Amino acid sequence: MRPKLDGILETAVYVDDMETAHSFYSDILGLKRMVAGERLFAYDAGPAQALLVFHRGHTGEDVETPGGIVPGHDTSGHSHFAFRIGSDQLEPWRAYLGEMGVEIVSEVIWPAGGTSLYFNDPDGNVLELAAAPLWPNYLS
Incomplete structure (x- = not known):
């Protein structure tokens, strides 16, 4: 039997200019930034929902964290x-x-x-x- 999904937790976009993106998502759309890093900003997009804004071209490699490896991912377009x-x-x-x-x-x-x-x-x-x-x- 297939296990149940509870919904989508995160969705992501890739941007070239992180500060311009932050101005848009924070100042215009009013999203609260929860995480600010060099390659990722995470925003509260509603109850149990996050919008991830990735720095395009900086996320293709795996990232080692204390809890395990986050597989690399990126997109164009x-x-x-x-x-x-x-x-x-x-x-x-x-x-x-x-x-x-x-x-x-x-x-x-x-x-x-x-x-x-x-x-x-x-x-x-x-x-x-x-x-x-x-x-x-x-x-x-």
């Missing part, structure tokens, strides 16, 4: 992830992003009735603010 928001927060987010000079590059109304706002971080990663219903497991 633009990543994507979505934040969950309430449908009553769509208009406040539209207005806020505009005030902050962050362009909404696309808005999608899904067949189930939910809405997604898409925008980019300074490195071109595609971020989404998604209001339910969207997926069969994301109804409210």
